[in-house]
Amino acid sequence: MIAQEQLSKLNGLALQIRKDILEMLFLAGSGHLGGSIGSADIFTALYFHLLRHNPLDPSWKDRDRVILSAGHLAPVLYATLARCGYFPIEEIKTLRKIGSRLQGHPSRLSGLPGVETSSGSLGQGLSIGVGMALAAKIRNQQHKIVTIHGDGELQEGQIWEAAMSAAHYELSNLIAIVDRNSLQIDGNTEDVLSLEPLKQKWQAFGWNVIQCNGNSIAEFIAAYRSIEPSLNMPSVIIANTTMGAGVAMIENDHRWHGKAPNKEEYLTFLNALQDRFDGSNAAI
Amino acid sequence: MAGNNELLNIMYPNPKALRPTKDGFGKGVEEISAINETVLVLGADITASVGLNHVRDRFPHRFFSFGIAEQNIASVAAGLALEGFLPVFSTYATFLTTRSLDQLRVSVAYNGLTVLLGGAHAGISVGPDGATHQALEDIAIMRSLPNTTVISPCDATQTEIAVKNAVKSTKGLIYIRFGREAVPDFTDEFQNFTVGKIQKIKDGSDVTIIATGHMVWESLKAAQMLEEQMISCEVLNCHTIKPIDKESIINSAQKTKLVVTVEEHQILGGLGSAICEILSQYCPCKTLMIGIDDSFGESGIPTELFRHFSIDAESIFIKIKQIVKP
Numbered sequence: 001m002i003a004q005e006q007l008s009k010l011n012g013l014a015l016q017i018r019k020d021i022l023e024m025l026f027l028a029g030s031g032h033l034g035g036s037i038g039s040a041d042i043f044t045a046l047y048f049h050l051l052r053h054n055p056l057d058p059s060w061k062d063r064d065r066v067i068l069s070a071g072h073l074a075p076v077l078y079a080t081l082a083r084c085g086y087f088p089i090e091e092i093k094t095l096r097k098i099g100s101r102l103q104g105h106p107s108r109l110s111g112l113p114g115v116e117t118s119s120g121s122l123g124q125g126l127s128i129g130v131g132m133a134l135a136a137k138i139r140n141q142q143h144k145i146v147t148i149h150g151d152g153e154l155q156e157g158q159i160w161e162a163a164m165s166a167a168h169y170e171l172s173n174l175i176a177i178v179d180r181n182s183l184q185i186d187g188n189t190e191d192v193l194s195l196e197p198l199k200q201k202w203q204a205f206g207w208n209v210i211q212c213n214g215n216s217i218a219e220f221i222a223a224y225r226s227i228e229p230s231l232n233m234p235s236v237i238i239a240n241t242t243m244g245a246g247v248a249m250i251e252n253d254h255r256w257h258g259k260a261p262n263k264e265e266y267l268t269f270l271n272a273l274q275d276r277f278d279g280s281n282a283a284i
Numbered sequence: 285m286a287g288n289n290e291l292l293n294i295m296y297p298n299p300k301a302l303r304p305t306k307d308g309f310g311k312g313v314e315e316i317s318a319i320n321e322t323v324l325v326l327g328a329d330i331t332a333s334v335g336l337n338h339v340r341d342r343f344p345h346r347f348f349s350f351g352i353a354e355q356n357i358a359s360v361a362a363g364l365a366l367e368g369f370l371p372v373f374s375t376y377a378t379f380l381t382t383r384s385l386d387q388l389r390v391s392v393a394y395n396g397l398t399v400l401l402g403g404a405h406a407g408i409s410v411g412p413d414g415a416t417h418q419a420l421e422d423i424a425i426m427r428s429l430p431n432t433t434v435i436s437p438c439d440a441t442q443t444e445i446a447v448k449n450a451v452k453s454t455k456g457l458i459y460i461r462f463g464r465e466a467v468p469d470f471t472d473e474f475q476n477f478t479v480g481k482i483q484k485i486k487d488g489s490d491v492t493i494i495a496t497g498h499m500v501w502e503s504l505k506a507a508q509m510l511e512e513q514m515i516s517c518e519v520l521n522c523h524t525i526k527p528i529d530k531e532s533i534i535n536s537a538q539k540t541k542l543v544v545t546v547e548e549h550q551i552l553g554g555l556g557s558a559i560c561e562i563l564s565q566y567c568p569c570k571t572l573m574i575g576i577d578d579s580f581g582e583s584g585i586p587t588e589l590f591r592h593f594s595i596d597a598e599s600i601f602i603k604i605k606q607i608v609k610p
Contacts, residue, residue, distance in 0.1 A: 107394065108394075108395045108396065109394065109395070109396050116366065117362070117363075117366060117391070117395055118390060118391075118394040118395045119390070120390065121386050121387075121389075121390040123355075124355075124359045124362075124386075124387055124390060124391045125359075127355070127356045127357075127358075127359030127360050127362075127363065127387070127391070128359050128360070128362050128363040128366070128391055129363060130356070130359075130360050130363060131359065131360040131361060131362060131363020131364040131365075131366070131367070131371075132363040132364075132366060132367055133363075134348065134360070134363070134364065135363065135364050135366075135367035135368075135369060136367070138324075138369075139367075157355070158353075158355040158356055158359070158387070161353035161355060161356035162356050162359070162360075164351075164353070164356075165350055165351075165353070165356055165360065169348070
């Protein structure tokens with residue numbers, strides 16, 4: 001169990017990251033709001049508690065690698081990296097602007113510290129993770145490879161090719177996280193192309209499956225920690241989240257998947273976030 | 285090829301046996317594996333077909349089987365390259381460059397990574413398997429990708445040299461296309477080969493023939509027939525289509541004022557297009573593009589297909605003769 005004091009600190013960071021995302025998207029005038037806000041707790045738990053990493057040495061060879069396969073969640077990744085100290089927080093205001101290292105979808109070529117790989121075409125990150133996990137096994141390195149996916153992304157066939165290969169090579173150092181908010185651009189995932197029974201699908205592909213509330217930092221940390229080091233299979237955490245969690249006006253509304261707030265909405269959303277935080281014992 | 289090789293015999297005094305260019309690819313990868321322990325080979329279920337079975341047998345701990353899943357393999361290669369390995373991914377060129385194109389583009393090229401790609405069974409010369417297995421668009425596709433080098437060697441010896449030379453001198457996605465059919469292995473193992481630099485095989489003054497891959501040999505035979513009719517041919521082997529050797533193309537075009545391109549590939553977007561992009565900007569002149577004219581391939585034996593699609597030596601000879609002023 002994580003100490004209450006530590007948890008409060010993490011919840012405060014998650015709130016800050018949500019505010020950063022709102023600001024970034026407002027200033028950019030475009031971007032993917034719902035998923036970025038909804039997965040802020042996962043990113044906070046990873047970067048401020050679970051991962052072994054060093055923002056002062058982004059290419060440290062023993063760092064845990066994070067592959068953002070759902071590249072459209074770039075805003076939450078950027079805000080988190082900035083708050084960790086990978087680059088100046090002021091730079092988040094350049095999101096999607098010409099010449100910025102904060103491209104609309106992550107670009108390794110842009111040289112932004114902390115970005116492990118370019119992404120944006122869905123379904124590729126798990127395979128990249130398989131390659132990195134295999135590399136670590138070959139070299140007998142102990143770090144973990146964490147891939148982050150949207151749930152709609154799991155409709156890509158490549159995900160299941162990668163899932164097969166990860167189990168085949170017993171990549172126990174690979175952890176896939178699915179941001180299961182059950183929404184994609186056209187609507188509910190089960191209406192667009194049903195994913196369920198999702199847990200059984202992963203299990204049938206030879207994966208260790210953990211489910212948790214992805215908007216509870218404590219639950220997510222417990223889920224991550226529950227992965228036994230002695231396992232001889234890759235793990236997937238199906239993190240059930242609410243798209244837009246913390247901003248009541250956009251929660252569970254798929255129209256906010258790929259939209260940015262105008263000035264009025266931005267200010268309203270900021271207040272809504274703070275109110276939720278103040279009224280819920282410092283958690284979203 | 286028999287009987288008409290007097291000129292070729294002068295240029296290549298030690299003609300070797302027929303060899304498929306894929307053998308050169310396998311040999312090249314075996315040699316780079318022996319000296320570079322970061323080389324890893326990713327298997328796509330057709331390891332022997334693409335000439336990599338010897339590498340697998342010699343370095344089993346550096347061979348990883350990923351089955352019939354091209355998209356996954358391309359991105360796995362990116363993951364390995366991000367960790368400092370040099371992955372080799374080879375499958376039939378048609379699947380490699382279409383089925384896994386998005387992955388090659390985003391996971392590999394847009395990450396600025398170095399991966400060696402072997403496009404096997406390129407061209408129509410794979411023969412009886414028919415159109416699905418005949419890669420005729422791969423050059424056009426691959427040369428449009430940033431951070432990518434496109435190489436189309438003319439024989440097995442050159443393919444082996446190209447592999448070794450390219451991984452030493454080139455960063456980024458390295459695409460090497462080669463065939464399955466046994467073809468004359470005519471270039472010298474000590475040849476001067478530089479990625480991005482055209483090889484002048486023969487000097488001439490009336491027409492420049494720029495060919496790539498298997499078509500270099502066919503073009504040499506056509507040149508010999510043309511020489512017998514007093515048409516002086518300059519023959520260039522454009523083994524690297526990207527980056528294209530602008531200087532050599534312009535120099536030769538300025539001299540002959542007539543450029544013919546020959547490729548076992550769609551005319552649309554391939555070698556001919558690459559050459560004409562240069563000529564139209566820097567040295568406009570009369571051109572003729574020989575290749576597959578916007579159609580799919582079909583089943584047949586390679587020599588029949590070369591004739592059917594009018595890319596054999598005889599057809600090249602006839603087409604050039606028609607446009608050269610008497």
